[in-house]
Amino acid sequence: MKRTAVMVAIVMIVSMVGNAVPPSEIFEDGFEYGDTCDWDVTVPQPCTFCADANTAALWHFDGGAGQVVADSSGWGRHLSLGPTSAVETDDPAWSAGRFGGGLSFDSSTLQYATGTHNVTFASNQLTVELWVRPTGGSGTWGDGQIFTAGFINCQMVTSTGDNTVYVAVGDGSSWNGMVVDAGVVDLDDGSWHYLVMTYDGTTLAAYIDGELADSQPALITLAHPQDLKVGGRPQNDFLDGWMDEVRLSTIARPPGEIAANWSAAQSCEVRSD
Numbered sequence: 103m104k105r106t107a108v109m110v111a112i113v114m115i116v117s118m119v120g121n122a123v124p125p126s127e128i129f130e131d132g133f134e135y136g137d138t139c140d141w142d143v144t145v146p147q148p149c150t151f152c153a154d155a156n157t158a159a160l161w162h163f164d165g166g167a168g169q170v171v172a173d174s175s176g177w178g179r180h181l182s183l184g185p186t187s188a189v190e191t192d193d194p195a196w197s198a199g200r201f202g203g204g205l206s207f208d209s210s211t212l213q214y215a216t217g218t219h220n221v222t223f224a225s226n227q228l229t230v231e232l233w234v235r236p237t238g239g240s241g242t243w244g245d246g247q248i249f250t251a252g253f254i255n256c257q258m259v260t261s262t263g264d265n266t267v268y269v270a271v272g273d274g275s276s277w278n279g280m281v282v283d284a285g286v287v288d289l290d291d292g293s294w295h296y297l298v299m300t301y302d303g304t305t306l307a308a309y310i311d312g313e314l315a316d317s318q319p320a321l322i323t324l325a326h327p328q329d330l331k332v333g334g335r336p337q338n339d340f341l342d343g344w345m346d347e348v349r350l351s352t353i354a355r356p357p358g359e360i361a362a363n364w365s366a367a368q369s370c371e372v373r374s375d
């Protein structure tokens with residue numbers, strides 16, 4: 103088959119499946135879409151998250167300048183600093199991150215990053231993973247919204263005053279959440295912390311620094327969000343601190359993968375500038 107015929111066939115196939123698969127491309131982290139995120143503990147892990155078939159969004163926060171927070175999942179779910187692409191007081195600032203660049207957030211000027219994107223959770227499962235170095239927040243007990251999808255698909259909140267993390271999943275009108283005691287982990291000790299929430303259709307679970315911190319039954323049919331927010335939401339609870347590496351997935355990632363990510367990160371350099 104001639105090359106042109108092959109291209110036509112590819113275009114036809116792509117048009118037939120619509121948005122079922124993201125475009126094939128090499129991402130900035132060197133992974134190609136379709137690579138598995140191989141978390142086998144016998145295999146050296148990358149320092150940053152990779153994009154696989156279950157990745158709905160992946161923000162490395164390595165842009166360093168401008169208003170666009172690039173999505174490396176292949177789905178094009180880019181965010182803007184603040185509510186618009188203009189330079190404004192509610193733009194978080196590019197900064198050092200846990201791996202390369204990150205974003206710093208100041209709750210006094212209501213800073214967050216956001217984007218309007220449809221996400222479908224076909225298997226009624228999700229995972230949110232991120233790295234955060236909180237110093238406080240604008241809400242009661244230093245509450246800072248660190249990730250919110252829709253009102254409400256899911257949310258994560260750090261509370262440095264009582265050293266807890268709140269996680270919740272929702273169907274768009276009601277939600278099921280839990281306050282998770284960080285225990286021996288001191289959230290605002292100046293170190294980066296790896297926070298994960300998973301929902302597998304029956305159980306809501308929270309992991310702090312690679313270990314299961316708490317779980318509870320939850321029977322929610324997940325809403326399909328159209329807006330994604332990092333570091334705060336317009337009505338309340340903005341983060342003070344730094345964030346890096348946010349990955350949203352359409353499956354509940356297993357405990358072994360989460361533990362392997364934490365373990366692998368221990369040998370990855372933390373930028374000091």
Ligand SMILES: [Ca+2]
Pocket residue numbers: 169182183184185186187188189190192193
């Ligand atoms: Ca802006």
Ligand SMILES: [Ca+2]
Pocket residue numbers: 162163164199200201202203204346347
């Ligand atoms: Ca980064």
